[in-house]
Amino acid sequence: MKAEVVWKTRAQLGEGPFWDEKEQVLHWVDIDGCKLNTYSPSLNENKQLSFGQQVTAVVKRKKGGFVLAMKDGVYLFEGDRLEKVASPEKEVSHHRFNDGKCDPAGRLWAGTMVTKGQHKDAALYRIDTDLSCEKVISDVQISNGLAWDMSQQLMYYIDTKTQQVVSYQYDIDSGEIQHKEVVYTFDDRDGHPDGMTIDRDGMLWVAMYNGWQVIQLNPRTKEKVNSVEVNAKCVTSCAFGGDDYRTLFITSASSDDEQDEFGGALFAVETDSQGMKPDEFAG
Template sequence: MKAEIVWNTKAQLGEGPFWDEKKQVLHWVDIDGCKLNTYSPKENENKQLSFGQQVTAVVKRKKGGFVLAMRDGMYLFDADRLEKVASPEKEVSHHRFNDGKCDPAGRFWAGTMVTEGQEKDAALYRLNTDYSCQKVIGDVQISNGLAWDLSHELMYYIDTLTQQVVSYHYNLDSGEITNRDVVYTFEETDGFPDGMTIDQEGMLWVAMYNGWQVIQLNPFTKEKIAAVQVDAKCVTSCAFGGEDYQTLYITSASSGDEKDKHGGALFAVKTKSKGIKPDEFAG
């Protein structure tokens, strides 16, 4: 499979695609460009909102508006009103927030990454629907992809520099995770695992930074199934969308590599697999 460009922009660090089923548009962010994007396949246009700091992830809120992960915390955003609701690392200057998603119960999970130094002291946090915020996983360097399966019994997670996708048993009622297991370890030639999504069969689709591809994994047999070739070196994340959830949207980042002509563009590919409607924040 090969992805095609659907919006030929030069995002500095495209990330966080989220399909809006009601409006049939794709929300995605340009982290270093400090922008929230909304791409409409029907209109073939991409609208942008600029912020005063990095915006690293976006999900819809059931009550209206969005929840954003930004450099220094988690925010509610609606009609130009921005309200910070959690800042668990406000004293840590060498971190910023990174990827984030909602779980099936409507909690928002987002992690941080180390921006200076080699410490592994970042973390994954869970914003509950009452706006309490809890640290769930520590000793992280670059918190990245998240996914939950249709059974609501498994959560998948990526800390990029480990080169691994890991799984946890997931408790829908409490949000607690247990029994960590390594699902797959990537080779250096694959690239670095970044953002991730899941299809209705429980297969994982992992964007590979520096890898020019999205890799499809079977987490049950722990093997690679297939790959989507992307004409961008730094592939950052992916999400299913479209009316039938069979279009895989893929974000990328600008790399500066002379061979990388389309880094930062938004890509898509039609798949035989069908994705899952993304969960929204229930607080």
Template sequence: MRYTAELAVDAHCSLGEGPIWDSSEQQVLWIDYDEGILHDYLPSSGVHRIRKLPMKVASFALRVGGGLLIAGDRGLAFYNSADETMEFVCDPESHLPHTRFNDGKCDPKGRFFAGTASKGNVWDGALYVFYPDGSYRQLDSGIGCSNGITWSINEKTMYYIDSLAYRVDAFDFDIDTGLVSGKRTVIPYEGTKILPDGMTSDEEGMIWVAEWGGWKVSRWNPTTGERLAVVELPVKYVTSCVFGGKDMDELYITSASSPLNEAAHAEQPSAGGLFRAKIGIKGRPIHLFRG
């Protein structure tokens, strides 16, 4: 099965990342990490807004009480977009100035999972779980570039991407504690020049992986390792994806323009844009942080 994505917002992001579908407002939000900008887009009206963030942010979650939990260059913080105030939460890697937080996502219990990446591509990143009470635990270490996270329908498996390892892994997941074990590879990308990046899942239990350098998003069966479908894009550096729309059957996809030279950018004028593909398969809603 092949789908084609259309340009939804010509956002000109340097490094578009972390899309979230806000079902209460029926809008998609995402960030430009390099520029420290929060984007939101309301498909029903076509309104696209941008807001400057107080730090470079790579991922974020909506909070139950309003506002955002943001993760980026200086750890985690609460951000109130209404008055543009930020409240520092924690930075488990304050002693490692060459690392930063990257992709993150909330599980069904409202805990936030996020990992770090080295600014110099050194394998000293880690994966963490952040609890609503303010505590956190390290789940894995020796990470090159922590990226996509999603869960199986029965919540017994957490899928996870370390991009520099060129693979999608699975962990046994304890829904009660938020802890993981039994790491194993389910989708190998070794031997390719494509880095698996952000990831989401659908109501059939399949996972959708954005492919940095691959011009597409791929749908995989994580049980068999079979590629089931691709969403083709007119841009090379595809970063992440999330299901949205009133029927939750549209895939919103972020992209990057920063790696492109002048000639490549001329060939990919929509690089850095937000794309949309009508899939016909429903995705699973995001979860909010309960802290």
């Protein structure tokens, strides 16, 4: 499979695609550009909102508006109003927030990453529907992809520097995770695992930074199934959307590679697989 450019732009660090079923648009962020994007496939247009700091992830809120992970914390956003609800690492200057998603119970999981040095002191946090924030996974370097398979009662997670996708047994009632298991370890030649999504069959789709591709994995057999060729070096994340959730949208980042003509563009590919409506924040 090969993805095609659907919106040609030079996002500095495109990330966090989230399909809005009601509006039939894709929300995505440009982290280093400090922008929230909304792409409409039917209109073939992309609208932008600019912020005063990095915007690292976006999810819809059931009550209206959005939840944004930003450089220094997690915010509720509606209209032009930002309200900070969590800032667990406000004293750590060499961290920022990174990827984030909601679980099937409507809790937000958002992780941080190390921006300076080789520390492994970032973390993955769970923001519950009462807006309480709890550290769930410690000793992280670059918190990234998240996905849940409720048929298997599993949560999948990526800390990019490990080159691994791992799974945890997941309890939907409590939000607790346990029993970490390595699902797949990528070769450096594949690139570095970044954002991730899951389809209805339980297959994982992993964006490969510096890898020019998205790799499809079977986490049960721990095998590579397929790949999507992307004409951008730094592939950052992916999400299913469209009328039937068979369109895989793919974000990317710009690079200095002379061959990377389309780095930073938004891509899409029609697949035989089918994704699911993304979970929204219930708080």
